[in-house]
Amino acid sequence: MANLNTNYMGLNLRSPIIAGSSGLTSSLKNIVEIERQGAGAVVLKSIFEEQIRFEAHQAHSFQQSPYPEAWDYIHQYTQSHELDKYLRLIFDAKENTSFPIIASINCITAAQWTSFARQIEQAGADALELNIFILPSDPFRSSEENEKLYFDIAKAVLRELNIPVSIKLSWYFSSLTRTFLQLSWTGIKGMVLFNRFYSPEIDIDTLEVTSGHVFSQPGELNLPLRWIAMLSDRMHCDLAGSTGVDSGEEALKLLLVGAKAVQMVSALYRYGFSRIADTNQQIGSWMDQRGYESLEQIIGKMSLKNIENPASYERVQFMRHFAGVE
Numbered sequence: 001m002a003n004l005n006t007n008y009m010g011l012n013l014r015s016p017i018i019a020g021s022s023g024l025t026s027s028l029k030n031i032v033e034i035e036r037q038g039a040g041a042v043v044l045k046s047i048f049e050e051q052i053r054f055e056a057h058q059a060h061s062f063q064q065s066p067y068p069e070a071w072d073y074i075h076q077y078t079q080s081h082e083l084d085k086y087l088r089l090i091f092d093a094k095e096n097t098s099f100p101i102i103a104s105i106n107c108i109t110a111a112q113w114t115s116f117a118r119q120i121e122q123a124g125a126d127a128l129e130l131n132i133f134i135l136p137s138d139p140f141r142s143s144e145e146n147e148k149l150y151f152d153i154a155k156a157v158l159r160e161l162n163i164p165v166s167i168k169l170s171w172y173f174s175s176l177t178r179t180f181l182q183l184s185w186t187g188i189k190g191m192v193l194f195n196r197f198y199s200p201e202i203d204i205d206t207l208e209v210t211s212g213h214v215f216s217q218p219g220e221l222n223l224p225l226r227w228i229a230m231l232s233d234r235m236h237c238d239l240a241g242s243t244g245v246d247s248g249e250e251a252l253k254l255l256l257v258g259a260k261a262v263q264m265v266s267a268l269y270r271y272g273f274s275r276i277a278d279t280n281q282q283i284g285s286w287m288d289q290r291g292y293e294s295l296e297q298i299i300g301k302m303s304l305k306n307i308e309n310p311a312s313y314e315r316v317q318f319m320r321h322f323a324g325v326e
C-alpha cells in the first residue's frame, strides 16, 4: 500500500489521521488503542486555563502562609490534583506508546498560567495544541482587541517551550486570512482549522434552550475545505484539517487542498477507534488505484495555487450556472 507518512509541525507521523482532542483521548487505555488502530498522533483532551490558574493561586497562597503544616497540605493536595493527573497521563502515554502525544490547553488569556506549559513539555509531550476561543459577543471589544489575545497567548507560550506549538482556531475572524498569516509568523508550527463548539438550539415544544448537535454533520467539511485550500500555499506553518472528517473521502479532500494531517473526533465517537484503520485503508487504496506512492504527491495538489480556476474557492454567491439549481 502507498506510504502514508507525513510530517506535521516537525513530527513524523506514520499516518495523516490524528485522533483529535475529546473525552476519548483522556485515558491511557484509549490512547494505546488509538495507536494500535494506526493513528499518526493523538491530541489529549484539553486541560482548562481556569484549572491551571486556580491551582497556581492555591499554591501561591500556601507559600505565603506562616504555617509549615500548610506545606504538607499542599503536597497532599497537589498529589490528587487534576494537573498532576494530566502530567501523569502524558508521561504514561509516552511510556506505553511510540507515536507523538500532543497535549492541549484551552486558554483565553496570556496570564501566568503559561509556566504550566513548561511542565507539559517536561512530562514528555511531543507538542502542545492551544485551543483558543473567545466568542466575539462583547460590543465594547474591538476586533483588534480580540485578535491581540491570540498573539499574546502564542508569544507567551512560545517563550516557555522548545517543543512545537500549534493553535486550534475558529472561523470567527473579520480578516481571517490576514490574522492567520500573521499568526503563522509568530513561530507556531501548526494551525488546526477549525475547532467546533457547543451550540445552543431551541426546542419549539418546550420552549427551552437545548444543546445543538454534539457531533459534526455531513457538509461541515466545506468550511475547512475552502479555507485550507485558500491558505495552505501562504502559511508559514503546517495546517491540520478538523471538522467533518468522517472517512477516507473527507480526509483525502483536506489533504488535497493542503492539510498535512487531519483530525477525527465525531467519527470515532460514532464508529469506534477501528474507524482510524478503515480511514487509512481507504486513503491507501485511493492512492494505489491512481498510482500515488507517497502523501507528498497529493498534499496541496488542489490548493488555490494549484488548480486551474482559483476563483472556485473565492466564489460565494449561488449563481444558477454554478449551483445548478433554478
Ligand SMILES: Cc1cc2nc3c(=O)[nH]c(=O)nc-3n(C[C@H](O)[C@H](O)[C@H](O)COP(=O)(O)O)c2cc1C
Pocket (backbone or CB within 6 Å): 020, 021, 022, 023, 045, 046, 047, 104, 106, 131, 168, 194, 195, 196, 214, 215, 216, 242, 243, 244, 245, 263, 264, 265, 266, 267
Ligand atoms: C465530546 C467532545 C469533546 C471535545 N473536547 C474538546 C477539547 O477538550 N478540546 C478541543 O480542542 N476540542 C474538543 N472537541 C472538539 C474536537 O476536537 C473537534 O475539533 C470537533 O469535534 C470537530 O471535529 P469532528 O468533526 O471530527 O468531530 C470536542 C468535541 C467533542 C464532540
